[in-house]
Amino acid sequence: MKVPYAYGSSMDRVSKGFRDALIERREDVFRVCRDLPAGWGKYDLEIGCGHGHFLAAYAEAHPERYCIGIDIAGGRLERARRKSERAGLKNIAWIRAEALLFLECLPETISFSRVFILFPDPWPKKRHHKHRLVQTGFMDFLSSVCRPGATLYFRTDNSDYAKHAGDAIAGSGAWEERPTEVWPWERASVFQELAEEYQSLVARKCAPQGRAEVCVRPGSQIPQSRRRQGPF
Numbered sequence: 001m002k003v004p005y006a007y008g009s010s011m012d013r014v015s016k017g018f019r020d021a022l023i024e025r026r027e028d029v030f031r032v033c034r035d036l037p038a039g040w041g042k043y044d045l046e047i048g049c050g051h052g053h054f055l056a057a058y059a060e061a062h063p064e065r066y067c068i069g070i071d072i073a074g075g076r077l078e079r080a081r082r083k084s085e086r087a088g089l090k091n092i093a094w095i096r097a098e099a100l101l102f103l104e105c106l107p108e109t110i111s112f113s114r115v116f117i118l119f120p121d122p123w124p125k126k127r128h129h130k131h132r133l134v135q136t137g138f139m140d141f142l143s144s145v146c147r148p149g150a151t152l153y154f155r156t157d158n159s160d161y162a163k164h165a166g167d168a169i170a171g172s173g174a175w176e177e178r179p180t181e182v183w184p185w186e187r188a189s190v191f192q193e194l195a196e197e198y199q200s201l202v203a204r205k206c207a208p209q210g211r212a213e214v215c216v217r218p219g220s221q222i223p224q225s226r227r228r229q230g231p232f
Protein backbone atom coordinates (compact mmCIF):
# COMPACT_ATOMS: atom_id res chain seq x y z
CA MET A 1 0.00 0.00 0.00
CA LYS A 2 1.17 3.50 -0.83
CA VAL A 3 2.11 5.35 2.35
CA PRO A 4 0.06 8.53 2.54
CA TYR A 5 1.61 11.85 3.39
CA ALA A 6 -1.47 14.04 3.53
CA TYR A 7 -2.08 14.69 7.17
CA GLY A 8 -5.13 15.97 8.94
CA SER A 9 -7.79 14.37 6.78
CA SER A 10 -10.93 13.42 8.56
CA MET A 11 -10.02 10.06 10.08
CA ASP A 12 -13.58 8.70 10.03
CA ARG A 13 -13.73 8.84 6.23
CA VAL A 14 -10.61 6.77 5.52
CA SER A 15 -10.13 3.02 5.36
CA LYS A 16 -8.48 1.14 8.21
CA GLY A 17 -5.41 0.39 6.04
CA PHE A 18 -4.99 4.05 5.14
CA ARG A 19 -5.49 5.08 8.73
CA ASP A 20 -2.93 2.55 10.03
CA ALA A 21 -0.41 3.75 7.44
CA LEU A 22 -0.98 7.36 8.56
CA ILE A 23 -0.46 6.40 12.17
CA GLU A 24 2.69 4.46 11.33
CA ARG A 25 3.97 7.40 9.30
CA ARG A 26 3.30 9.75 12.19
CA GLU A 27 5.15 7.50 14.60
CA ASP A 28 8.17 7.41 12.24
CA VAL A 29 8.29 11.19 11.96
CA PHE A 30 7.81 11.55 15.69
CA ARG A 31 10.80 9.24 16.33
CA VAL A 32 13.03 11.06 13.84
CA CYS A 33 12.12 14.43 15.36
CA ARG A 34 12.75 13.19 18.89
CA ASP A 35 16.32 12.32 17.84
CA LEU A 36 17.10 15.79 16.49
CA PRO A 37 19.96 17.36 18.44
CA ALA A 38 18.99 19.90 21.12
CA GLY A 39 21.13 22.79 22.24
CA TRP A 40 22.05 24.50 18.98
CA GLY A 41 21.72 28.26 19.32
CA LYS A 42 19.78 28.67 16.09
CA TYR A 43 17.64 26.33 14.03
CA ASP A 44 16.62 27.00 10.43
CA LEU A 45 14.11 25.08 8.34
CA GLU A 46 13.52 24.60 4.64
CA ILE A 47 10.10 23.21 3.76
CA GLY A 48 10.01 21.36 0.44
CA CYS A 49 13.81 21.31 0.15
CA GLY A 50 13.81 19.02 -2.91
CA HIS A 51 17.38 18.00 -3.79
CA GLY A 52 18.77 20.14 -0.97
CA HIS A 53 20.69 22.36 -3.35
CA PHE A 54 19.97 25.51 -1.38
CA LEU A 55 20.04 24.14 2.16
CA ALA A 56 23.23 22.08 1.90
CA ALA A 57 25.11 25.16 0.66
CA TYR A 58 23.41 27.33 3.30
CA ALA A 59 24.41 24.93 6.09
CA GLU A 60 27.98 24.87 4.87
CA ALA A 61 28.08 28.68 4.94
CA HIS A 62 26.49 28.80 8.44
CA PRO A 63 28.20 26.12 10.56
CA GLU A 64 26.90 27.72 13.77
CA ARG A 65 23.26 27.11 12.80
CA TYR A 66 21.44 23.78 12.68
CA CYS A 67 19.51 23.26 9.46
CA ILE A 68 16.58 20.93 8.81
CA GLY A 69 15.29 20.19 5.32
CA ILE A 70 11.99 18.41 4.91
CA ASP A 71 10.29 17.05 1.82
CA ILE A 72 7.77 14.38 0.94
CA ALA A 73 9.89 13.00 -1.92
CA GLY A 74 12.30 10.33 -0.69
CA GLY A 75 14.43 10.24 -3.87
CA ARG A 76 15.10 13.97 -3.71
CA LEU A 77 16.07 13.72 -0.06
CA GLU A 78 18.47 10.89 -0.85
CA ARG A 79 20.31 13.18 -3.23
CA ALA A 80 20.27 15.92 -0.60
CA ARG A 81 21.73 13.53 1.97
CA ARG A 82 24.54 12.52 -0.37
CA LYS A 83 25.37 16.19 -0.94
CA SER A 84 25.71 16.97 2.75
CA GLU A 85 27.66 13.78 3.44
CA ARG A 86 30.13 14.60 0.69
CA ALA A 87 30.60 18.04 2.27
CA GLY A 88 31.01 16.47 5.74
CA LEU A 89 28.24 18.64 7.23
CA LYS A 90 27.32 17.96 10.85
CA ASN A 91 24.75 20.72 11.20
CA ILE A 92 22.04 19.40 8.93
CA ALA A 93 19.22 16.84 8.96
CA TRP A 94 16.96 15.72 6.12
CA ILE A 95 13.54 14.44 7.06
CA ARG A 96 10.94 12.82 4.87
CA ALA A 97 7.71 14.30 6.10
CA GLU A 98 4.73 16.33 5.08
CA ALA A 99 5.10 19.89 6.41
CA LEU A 100 2.26 19.93 8.92
CA LEU A 101 3.02 16.48 10.22
CA PHE A 102 6.63 17.51 10.77
CA LEU A 103 5.68 20.71 12.59
CA GLU A 104 3.34 18.78 14.81
CA CYS A 105 5.96 16.20 15.74
CA LEU A 106 8.67 18.76 16.44
CA PRO A 107 9.90 18.72 20.08
CA GLU A 108 9.47 21.84 22.19
CA THR A 109 13.28 22.15 22.43
CA ILE A 110 13.43 23.29 18.81
CA SER A 111 12.10 26.62 17.56
CA PHE A 112 13.09 28.09 14.25
CA SER A 113 14.83 31.40 13.61
CA ARG A 114 14.53 31.26 9.83
CA VAL A 115 12.14 29.34 7.59
CA PHE A 116 12.67 29.05 3.84
CA ILE A 117 9.91 28.06 1.42
CA LEU A 118 11.41 28.12 -2.05
CA PHE A 119 9.30 27.47 -5.14
CA PRO A 120 6.57 25.45 -3.43
CA ASP A 121 4.22 23.52 -5.72
CA PRO A 122 2.13 26.33 -7.26
CA TRP A 123 -1.21 24.50 -7.75
CA PRO A 124 -2.11 27.01 -10.49
CA LYS A 125 -5.75 26.00 -11.04
CA LYS A 126 -8.16 27.98 -8.90
CA ARG A 127 -9.94 24.90 -7.62
CA HIS A 128 -6.58 23.57 -6.41
CA HIS A 129 -5.51 26.69 -4.51
CA LYS A 130 -6.66 25.00 -1.32
CA HIS A 131 -3.73 22.58 -1.72
CA ARG A 132 -1.14 25.33 -1.60
CA LEU A 133 1.14 25.04 1.39
CA VAL A 134 0.99 28.66 2.44
CA GLN A 135 -2.43 29.37 3.89
CA THR A 136 -3.46 31.53 6.82
CA GLY A 137 -3.95 28.53 9.13
CA PHE A 138 -0.60 27.12 8.13
CA MET A 139 1.10 30.46 8.87
CA ASP A 140 -0.52 30.56 12.32
CA PHE A 141 0.72 27.09 13.05
CA LEU A 142 4.17 27.76 11.65
CA SER A 143 4.52 30.80 13.90
CA SER A 144 4.00 28.59 16.93
CA VAL A 145 7.19 26.63 16.18
CA CYS A 146 9.22 29.79 15.53
CA ARG A 147 11.10 32.10 17.85
CA PRO A 148 9.86 35.63 18.42
CA GLY A 149 11.20 37.73 15.56
CA ALA A 150 11.77 34.67 13.35
CA THR A 151 11.83 35.32 9.62
CA LEU A 152 10.08 33.56 6.77
CA TYR A 153 11.65 33.68 3.31
CA PHE A 154 9.24 32.73 0.54
CA ARG A 155 9.98 32.63 -3.18
CA THR A 156 7.87 31.58 -6.15
CA ASP A 157 7.73 31.98 -9.93
CA ASN A 158 3.92 31.93 -9.85
CA SER A 159 2.70 35.51 -9.44
CA ASP A 160 -0.74 34.40 -8.28
CA TYR A 161 0.85 32.29 -5.53
CA ALA A 162 2.97 35.30 -4.50
CA LYS A 163 -0.23 37.31 -3.98
CA HIS A 164 -1.95 34.38 -2.30
CA ALA A 165 0.99 34.02 0.12
CA GLY A 166 0.96 37.76 0.91
CA ASP A 167 -2.77 37.56 1.68
CA ALA A 168 -2.31 34.44 3.81
CA ILE A 169 0.42 36.16 5.81
CA ALA A 170 -1.64 39.32 6.28
CA GLY A 171 -4.64 37.21 7.30
CA SER A 172 -2.74 35.28 9.92
CA GLY A 173 -1.85 38.23 12.16
CA ALA A 174 1.13 36.25 13.47
CA TRP A 175 3.45 37.63 10.78
CA GLU A 176 4.11 40.97 9.19
CA GLU A 177 5.50 41.42 5.74
CA ARG A 178 8.88 43.16 5.49
CA PRO A 179 9.03 44.43 1.91
CA THR A 180 12.45 46.06 2.29
CA GLU A 181 14.21 43.27 4.15
CA VAL A 182 17.00 41.59 2.21
CA TRP A 183 17.68 37.86 2.20
CA PRO A 184 20.45 36.83 4.57
CA TRP A 185 22.11 34.65 1.97
CA GLU A 186 21.55 33.68 -1.66
CA ARG A 187 22.01 30.46 -3.61
CA ALA A 188 19.75 29.48 -6.49
CA SER A 189 17.71 26.35 -5.81
CA VAL A 190 17.10 23.85 -8.63
CA PHE A 191 13.71 25.42 -9.40
CA GLN A 192 15.12 28.92 -9.20
CA GLU A 193 17.63 28.03 -11.88
CA LEU A 194 14.76 26.97 -14.13
CA ALA A 195 12.59 30.02 -13.42
CA GLU A 196 12.53 32.89 -15.90
CA GLU A 197 11.53 35.26 -13.14
CA TYR A 198 10.35 34.98 -9.58
CA GLN A 199 9.02 36.98 -6.66
CA SER A 200 10.32 36.96 -3.10
CA LEU A 201 8.56 37.76 0.12
CA VAL A 202 9.97 38.22 3.61
CA ALA A 203 7.81 38.14 6.74
CA ARG A 204 8.71 38.58 10.39
CA LYS A 205 6.95 36.75 13.19
CA CYS A 206 5.19 39.31 15.34
CA ALA A 207 3.15 36.97 17.55
CA PRO A 208 4.35 36.05 21.04
CA GLN A 209 6.12 32.76 21.68
CA GLY A 210 4.00 29.70 22.31
CA ARG A 211 3.11 26.44 20.64
CA ALA A 212 -0.25 26.24 18.95
CA GLU A 213 -2.86 23.92 20.24
CA VAL A 214 -4.37 23.27 16.87
CA CYS A 215 -3.06 21.76 13.72
CA VAL A 216 -4.50 22.63 10.35
CA ARG A 217 -4.26 21.14 6.93
CA PRO A 218 -4.15 23.58 4.02
CA GLY A 219 -7.65 24.19 2.78
CA SER A 220 -9.40 22.04 5.32
CA GLN A 221 -11.18 22.38 8.61
CA ILE A 222 -9.25 22.51 11.86
CA PRO A 223 -9.05 18.99 13.22
CA GLN A 224 -8.61 18.12 16.88
CA SER A 225 -5.03 18.58 17.97
CA ARG A 226 -3.08 15.62 19.22
CA ARG A 227 -0.12 17.81 19.79
CA ARG A 228 2.35 16.89 22.52
CA GLN A 229 0.62 13.62 23.29
CA GLY A 230 3.27 11.54 21.57
CA PRO A 231 2.51 8.99 18.88
CA PHE A 232 -0.87 7.31 18.84
Ligand SMILES: C[S@@+](CC[C@H](N)C(=O)[O-])C[C@H]1O[C@@H](n2cnc3c(N)ncnc32)[C@H](O)[C@@H]1O
Residues within 6 Å of the ligand: 047, 048, 049, 050, 051, 070, 071, 072, 073, 076, 097, 098, 099, 100, 117, 118, 119, 120, 121, 133, 189, 190, 191, 192
Ligand atom coordinates in the same frame (compact mmCIF):
# COMPACT_ATOMS: atom_id res chain seq x y z
C1 LIG B 1 8.63 22.69 -6.89
S1 LIG B 1 9.61 21.74 -5.81
C2 LIG B 1 10.83 22.93 -5.21
C3 LIG B 1 12.04 22.25 -4.62
C4 LIG B 1 13.12 23.24 -4.09
N1 LIG B 1 12.60 24.05 -3.01
C5 LIG B 1 13.65 24.10 -5.20
O1 LIG B 1 13.36 25.31 -5.19
O2 LIG B 1 14.36 23.59 -6.06
C6 LIG B 1 8.52 21.61 -4.42
C7 LIG B 1 8.98 20.58 -3.41
O3 LIG B 1 8.10 20.61 -2.30
C8 LIG B 1 7.82 19.28 -1.89
N2 LIG B 1 6.53 19.31 -1.19
C9 LIG B 1 5.32 19.52 -1.74
N3 LIG B 1 4.36 19.53 -0.79
C10 LIG B 1 5.00 19.35 0.40
C11 LIG B 1 4.56 19.26 1.75
N4 LIG B 1 3.26 19.39 2.05
N5 LIG B 1 5.47 19.04 2.71
C12 LIG B 1 6.79 18.91 2.40
N6 LIG B 1 7.27 19.00 1.14
C13 LIG B 1 6.40 19.21 0.15
C14 LIG B 1 7.85 18.48 -3.19
O4 LIG B 1 8.10 17.11 -2.98
C15 LIG B 1 8.97 19.16 -3.95
O5 LIG B 1 10.24 18.56 -3.71
